Amino acid sequence: MKTPIIGITLDSEDAGGYSNFPWYALRENYAGAVSGAGGLPLALPHQLDRVEQYLDLIDGLLITGGNFDVDPALFGVSDRHDSVVTKDHRTSFEMAITKGALERNMPVLGICGGQQLLHVILGGTLIQHIPDAIEQALAHEQPNPRDEAGHQAFIKEGTLLRRIVGTDTLEVNSAHHQAAADEPEGVIINARAPDGVIEGIECDAYAFCMGVQWHPEFNISEGDELIIKAFIAAAQSCND
Numbered sequence: 001m002k003t004p005i006i007g008i009t010l011d012s013e014d015a016g017g018y019s020n021f022p023w024y025a026l027r028e029n030y031a032g033a034v035s036g037a038g039g040l041p042l043a044l045p046h047q048l049d050r051v052e053q054y055l056d057l058i059d060g061l062l063i064t065g066g067n068f069d070v071d072p073a074l075f076g077v078s079d080r081h082d083s084v085v086t087k088d089h090r091t092s093f094e095m096a097i098t099k100g101a102l103e104r105n106m107p108v109l110g111i112c113g114g115q116q117l118l119h120v121i122l123g124g125t126l127i128q129h130i131p132d133a134i135e136q137a138l139a140h141e142q143p144n145p146r147d148e149a150g151h152q153a154f155i156k157e158g159t160l161l162r163r164i165v166g167t168d169t170l171e172v173n174s175a176h177h178q179a180a181a182d183e184p185e186g187v188i189i190n191a192r193a194p195d196g197v198i199e200g201i202e203c204d205a206y207a208f209c210m211g212v213q214w215h216p217e218f219n220i221s222e223g224d225e226l227i228i229k230a231f232i233a234a235a236q237s238c239n240d
Helices: 026-036 048-057 088-103 113-121 158-166 224-239
Strands: 006-009 012-013 024-025 040-044 060-063 108-111 151-155 168-170 188-192 198-202 209-210
Touching: 006 026, 006 048, 006 088, 006 224, 012 088, 012 158, 026 040, 026 224, 048 088, 060 088, 060 113, 060 224, 088 108, 088 113, 108 113, 108 224, 113 198, 113 209, 151 158, 151 198, 158 188, 158 198, 158 209, 158 224
Parallel strands: 006 040, 006 060, 060 108, 108 209
Antiparallel strands: 012 024, 151 168, 151 188, 188 198, 198 209
16 A cells, blocks of 8 residues: 655745745644654645646645735735735745645645635635634634644534544644635535634535644644544545
8 A cells, every 4th residue: 555645835935044045944743743644745845837746746735834824816805904924936836736636636634824725725715814803802823832722623513524533622723813704615614713713624525625724733632633644544545
């Protein structure tokens, strides 16, 4: 049985800090979570002309998060909140490879900002800044460390996520100021925070298409581990 190869999108930074030249970055636990669940992680540099070759190599796609936002113009909004920061080349690459993966019915998992990008691709829009849009919002940019829970998420009965985690609630970590804003046709909201903010999406038109607003790669609950394992199992199934 061939080990499923999981493409993981990289973050990118301008010159400074780690290097005097532009550089890529990937937090170690993204790769560790994939490897621990039985997948072979493969980092994906943002080469738009290589998207089809990447897709020929991989069996599943993990879209990572990062300290940046999806350009509101991509979901049809001309006004941009002052807090919005974009990485246009990264987003162009991630949109191209995610659309390509979905066209091939390849398993896709979006994490945090990756969920937001997936939601836009599936026809949704985003809340640009939760504190300005949600009354009495939770601290979705939690002050405590990311390897600890920040709040609960309520898991919707009858969803794929509910079948995977086997529980009505999860304690989740939280590191975002944007979120999915709606439920477009074909998208299922599978989790919400106590303040109503959308915490998870899925689309049953595909073999495995899911986004979670938290970071299951930190494995702070059994449910987190089960999400990654289900994603890898789906990639394995598509690979067989």
